[in-house]
Amino acid sequence: MALEERPREKMLNNGEKSLSNAELLAIILRTGTKKQSVLELANYILNKDSQGIRWLKDITVQELCEIDGIGISKATQIKAALELGIRISSAKPTKYKVANPWDIYKYYMESLRYLNKEIFKIILLNTKNEIICDIDVSVGTLNMSLVHPREVFREAIKRNSNKIILMHNHPSGNIEPSNEDKNVTLRLIKCGDLIGIEVIDHIIIGDGLYYSFKENMII
Known part of the structure; x- marks a missing residue:
């Protein structure tokens, strides 16, 4: 491979956005094996599952170590890089003003979209429509026995919030309300x-x- 085509040199010359997923992973891995170059190893890992890069999110360090050419060092480097990316994407500004449902979606999407369990939250707003905080009310399929009004409104009263937004995720990906x-x-x-x-x-x-229940005129 020509020097300028190597992932690290390509990033230095053209920026990180010019790299493919395999090239980015190759930089994390640093070295390949006796039988595979680092880029071949990266491609092998990404093509091991039909989900592509997304399957790395749920795989454990131990499972990564079962791949030929991946030891503890490489496995932990991969998981650390992924976790850092997840934390950056879900990092919240200190004050966030809500003007519409899209604002809520942008703010919470990365922290909720990949969860395997259904979580019901309430978002407390101040008079300027800025988020005060969010509270986890229940875990599991949403129903009236799990979500008691006392639990929902107690924190709002305590924090002097006179408006709230209800929110939960659907792990199936289907967003239609039941x-x-x-x-x-x-x-x-x-x-x-x-x-x-x-x-x-x-x-x-x-x-x-x-x-959004509001956009769909249920509220």
């Missing part, structure tokens, strides 16, 4: 009305998609 999703939402809206806390939306996060 009947139970709708029933829970309408129940919480009624409870919020009684105590003066407005439920301004319920947003479902899928894999790269979102569903």
Whole structure:
């Protein structure tokens, strides 16, 4: 391989965006094996599963070590680089103003889209529509027995938030609300009305998609 075509030199000359997934992975791996160049090893790893690069997110260090040419050092380097990328993409600004459902989707998508369990959150807003905080209310399939109004509104009252957004993820990736999703939402809206806390939306996060109850005129 010509010097200028090697991943590291290519990055230095043209920037990281010019590199393929295999070339980026090759830089992390640094060396190949006696039988494979580092780029061939990187391509082998990425093509080992039909999901491509995405399958690396869930694979363990131990499973990576089962791949010929990958030891503890390379496996931990791969997982550390992936985790750093995930943390950067999900890092939150200190003050974030919400103008529409898209703003919520952008803010939370990376931290929710790959979860294997359904998590129901409430997002507390101040009078400027800035996020105060978010609270995990329940884990598991959303239903009225798991989501009690007391748990939903207690933190809002404590933190003087008079408006909240409901949010949960669908691990399946399908963002269409179930009947139970709708029933829970309408129940919480009624409870919020009684105590003066407005439920301004319920947003479902899928894999790269979102569903807003407000945009779809359910709220």
